[in-house]
Amino acid sequence: MPSAEPAGAAAITVTGVEHAYGDVVALGPIDLTVPTGEFLVLVGASGCGKSTLLRLIAGFERPTTGTVLTDGGSPVPGRGAGLVFQQPRLFPWKTVGGNIELALRYAGQPADGVDRLLTRVGLPGVANRRTWQISGGQQQRVAIARALAADRPLLLLDEPFAALDALTRERLQEDLRTVSTTTGRTSVFVTHSVDEAVFLGSRVVVLSPRPGRIVLDLPIDLPRTDITPNDLRGLPEYAALRAEIGHAVRNEGASA
Ligand SMILES: Nc1ncnc2c1ncn2[C@@H]1O[C@H](COP(=O)(O)OP(=O)(O)OP(=O)(O)O)[C@@H](O)[C@H]1O
Ligand SMILES: [Mg+2]
Numbered sequence: 001m002p003s004a005e006p007a008g009a010a011a012i013t014v015t016g017v018e019h020a021y022g023d024v025v026a027l028g029p030i031d032l033t034v035p036t037g038e039f040l041v042l043v044g045a046s047g048c049g050k051s052t053l054l055r056l057i058a059g060f061e062r063p064t065t066g067t068v069l070t071d072g073g074s075p076v077p078g079r080g081a082g083l084v085f086q087q088p089r090l091f092p093w094k095t096v097g098g099n100i101e102l103a104l105r106y107a108g109q110p111a112d113g114v115d116r117l118l119t120r121v122g123l124p125g126v127a128n129r130r131t132w133q134i135s136g137g138q139q140q141r142v143a144i145a146r147a148l149a150a151d152r153p154l155l156l157l158d159e160p161f162a163a164l165d166a167l168t169r170e171r172l173q174e175d176l177r178t179v180s181t182t183t184g185r186t187s188v189f190v191t192h193s194v195d196e197a198v199f200l201g202s203r204v205v206v207l208s209p210r211p212g213r214i215v216l217d218l219p220i221d222l223p224r225t226d227i228t229p230n231d232l233r234g235l236p237e238y239a240a241l242r243a244e245i246g247h248a249v250r251n252e253g254a255s256a
Helices: 050-058 096-106 111-120 138-149 164-181 194-200 228-236 236-254
Strands: 012-021 025-035 039-043 063-068 081-084 154-158 186-191 205-206 214-219
Touching: 012 138, 025 050, 025 063, 025 194, 025 214, 039 050, 039 194, 039 214, 050 081, 050 154, 081 138, 081 205, 096 111, 111 138, 138 154, 138 164, 164 194, 164 228, 186 194, 194 228, 194 236, 205 236, 214 236, 228 236
Parallel strands: 039 186, 039 205, 081 154, 154 186
Antiparallel strands: 012 025, 012 063, 205 214
């Protein structure tokens, strides 16, 4: 039971965090606790500070005020979190397998895990291809495999599917949902899409326009196993959650 765990057991603790770039207050104040194993989705208007919050959790930036703790300590860039960005950012001079091997080696793990990771993201048998010999959607799968390679406790994803066509996006959403359920990895996923948020999240947080503050914090109590994506999307609870989150996003957007 999460409530019985000591406070230190949270994967991420954000306390009284504000962040400013010079005179521009981008975010906060924010208080947020993410228990281990949660799939948290952040939704909000462009410029409300979603990427800023993700960068604070990754340790790329320190908050102007307040504290961010991951696994009970200050986040160290490249240590505690695997990252996936909007663009795959693979090394073009390496093969697909070479890209993942590099991540494994950097994490001090045996390089023979490449095929297992590619299979996990639905790409068995492409290890010897060049990154430019696979599609954009496949490249993004490789980026996810690379982020999983390091076996970090956290997975941080910043609009990873935004540049993909609708069909590829749906496939990747389905695969990521399965991967997250089977690995139980604590994840923070940023998106503009309310449907993506409800589909993927075990919890959705909506931020207000800049400076981003939490305006809605909703558990997504939908089945994560033994249900097809179509059946999931067809549930009345699914529609109700979409409506509630959409309403919060639109209301906040309108007041910007
Ligand atoms: N390095 C920076 N220097 C100055 N201002 C910045 C910097 N990074 C972000 N900002 C500003 O801080 C605010 C929040 O930016 P952030 O990138 O976190 O928003 P976002 O919610 O991720 O937006 P989007 O949905 O468009 O990606 C914006 O107003 C942005 O212009
Ligand atoms: Mg962003």
